Amino acid sequence: MSSEVVEVAEVEAGVVQITMQDREHKNTFSRALVAGLMDAFLHVRDTERYRAVVLTGYDTYFCSGGTKEGLLMLHQGQGKFTDMNIYSVPLDCEIPVVSAMQGHGIGGGFVFGLFADCAVLSRESVYTTNFMKYGFTPGMGATYVLPKKLGMPLAEEMLLGARTYRGAELEKRGIPFPVLPRSEVVAHARQLARDLADKPRVSLVTLKRHLVAGMRARLPAIIEQEIAMHDTTFHQPEVKARIERVFDN
Template sequence: MSASVQAPGTPMSVVEMVDLEPGIVRVTMQDRVHKNTFTDALIAGLSEAFAQIAERGDCKVVILTGYDSYFSSGGTQEGLRELYEGRIQFTDKDLYSLALNCPIPVVAAMQGHGIGGGFVLGLFADLVVLARESVYTANFMKYGFTPGMGSTLILPHKLGPALATEMMLGAGTYRGEDLKLRGVPFTVLPREQVQAHALELARSLAEKPRVSLVALKDELVSELRAQLPVCIEREVALHAQTFHQPEVRQRIESLFGR
């Protein structure tokens, strides 16, 4: 039977962790009020869920997903304001490495829109499934500041340098079907098929011994894990150069959510 495990202090509607089948855990972001932006509650829920998974010896694979037409919408407007004012850095709340540092494979079932940091969050998973109708964007430069959250590492790694450069510099929006035409190395399906396909992938992994899954994941992501701290340091330095322009504040106020 499936068992629901909730992160302490986090409303059930924000993050839910459920055992779907033996060895398969699904972590669902479902903050419908804030469209899965990086609120404190969502960050706490995700962090707690992945911490629990890391401590469990019976888990073999994680499915990370959102709700309806949203996977994750990235930073909140208030969070961007705090970054602009220098009160926080994106490194203060580490979401970007949750999937990468999870000891077992993570499948990102991105049935809904992945916006900015929300798109990056999904790309750090080991396997990614996109929806044909959903929008995916690395839209940091839309607000006038350079990308963060490890974007400059994971986008070229997963999408290829040409498409990643276009997405980061142009900050455009791409539907899953557009990315499929551009040759992204992910499965792209109609939205209603994404969850079922992610579960098929998870089942194929859960058939394998956990020790072998952990050992192979460690090997496959070892270079990314080694490169990420250097990348983050460079992105923080770029933020120091680009985030505190008056035009950035104007864009945060006028363009957020549009």
């Protein structure tokens, strides 16, 4: 099953690839992309023959975070980022997920990729948690998953500074993920998934449940703290001006 912007394909026995390709919105979290991802992961849940997932984007985009519309709605107090509940879908998936971040990972889009069990980055692409560039504090579980996956010093730098990093720079900083030329990212991710899919599904599900139990238990409290920070920071007049300026450039 696939939607117009999310393609789902069993690329080999036991390995399913979910490809985000909302070209109109450059893989920001549009309504269509979010709905397509939720449907794709429901399909994975209901398909017993799958043993590993490869999650990727198209061309130079992996996932680009919030839309201008969505961010302005949050600024106006019309909802919370938890309303779409997309950020932890890779973590909640029963079977292992490999995020093949062949393209740019921006804001919540980079966070989304980090919630996978394994990640592969591109040397050429840019990665950023740019929430503070808009003037509001991070959400989507960023304040938890970045320190967890990248280490606190780099996480603090990325979250507070909100600047962009090439994958090659993150590689030099010692991130614990493969960083490869863009053309090799998906192939490497598929090989990781192939190695996983060689194992019995029940064993994969059981071990993943054990490995991520702490993250699944801790995350809800972190999300509540992030929402509380949003209540303080998101509704400043400056935030609206920053959102409009960034998206209009």
